[in-house]
Each structure stands twice: as structure tokens, then as C-alpha cells.
Amino acid sequence: MSTKEQQVQEMTDKIANFISYMAKVLPDDVQEKIHELAQDEKNPMAKSIYETMQHNMDLAAQLNRPSCQDTGVLQFWVKVGSNYPLLGELEDILREATYKATQEAPLRLNCVETFDEFNTGKNIGLTAPYIHWDIIPGRDDVEILPYMAGGGCSLPGSGKTLMPGEGYEGVAKFVLDLMTSYGLNA
Numbered sequence: 001m002s003t004k005e006q007q008v009q010e011m012t013d014k015i016a017n018f019i020s021y022m023a024k025v026l027p028d029d030v031q032e033k034i035h036e037l038a039q040d041e042k043n044p045m046a047k048s049i050y051e052t053m054q055h056n057m058d059l060a061a062q063l064n065r066p067s068c069q070d071t072g073v074l075q076f077w078v079k080v081g082s083n084y085p086l087l088g089e090l091e092d093i094l095r096e097a098t099y100k101a102t103q104e105a106p107l108r109l110n111c112v113e114t115f116d117e118f119n120t121g122k123n124i125g126l127t128a129p130y131i132h133w134d135i136i137p138g139r140d141d142v143e144i145l146p147y148m149a150g151g152g153c154s155l156p157g158s159g160k161t162l163m164p165g166e167g168y169e170g171v172a173k174f175v176l177d178l179m180t181s182y183g184l185n186a
Helices: 003-024 028-040 044-063 086-104 164-181
Strands: 074-083 132-135 142-149
Touching: 003 086, 003 142, 028 044, 074 086, 086 132
Parallel strands: 074 132
Antiparallel strands: 074 142
């Protein structure tokens, strides 16, 4: 195996491991905020929900399983220098890391080939994972920000062209109407 092949394999493994980890462990600031809000909560039902969230986080760690049943379709925001040595391999690295994490975590199989109507079983497809590229001329580094976008509250969306006279109030009404139409997934 050449040095470049070794670098590709090492990067693929590290990204796959990170994807698997982020499916199982919430960021420290999120965990701290949940704990803080739970301590301040007075409503018994809300307090019970916070306790359930904490129990779920504990079980995810103990069982080494994702903390949410819908780990979503992976998205990557990639800021990469035009001189980054693995630029040409980066898309394949991210796709392979997604597949590897899907098998190892395991992640929910969320990619369906639209026209052929079948689940790939790999979490990769024609445009999955979605990769947003920001190529920086003259640089030789890379920054990769992964995001698991579940179909519940992460991916629903809508757009509307407002009439000029609707102004800020029109925007606020549109957002509020849309959020309330989603119910629990807002």
C-alpha cells in the first residue's frame, strides 16, 4: 500500500470513528444545558422528559448505540484548501467513512434511491452524503463539519415568496404558521 493509500485509509477510519462517536455522544455544552434545564424545571411532565433524555444519553454510552433511532442522512460542510494533498480523494473518503460508520455504529439506513425505490443499505447514494464544498485557493488544510440531519425536526423545510408589503410581520407569520403545522417536529 502506497503512502497516499495509507493516508486515505487512515483519514477514512478516523472520520468513520468520529461519525460513529457523534451519533452516540451529545456535545458537552448540549449535555450541560440539558442538565441545567432539568435542575431548574418545576413542571413534573417536563422534568420527566429531561430525566428520560438523560437516561437515553446514559444508555447510548452504556450500550454503545446511537442516542437517536433516526441518525439521519449525513451532511458535510467541507472547507478545504486547493493545495490539500487529498483533495481529489476527499469525496470518496467521506462516502466510505459514511458507509463504514453506518455498519459499525450502526446508523439507521436512510438513503433511498428515489426512482428505483430501494434502500441502498449503505447510507450513500447519488447525492448522499450531501457535501457542501468551500475550496480556499492557496491553502493546504481541511476542515470537515459533519451533521446528522434526521427526517424529524432537521430536514423539513419550506419556502415562500412574500409580497413586498408583508414585511417583517409577514416573515414572522410565515415562520410561526409553518412551525405550528409541524407539531412536535417543529
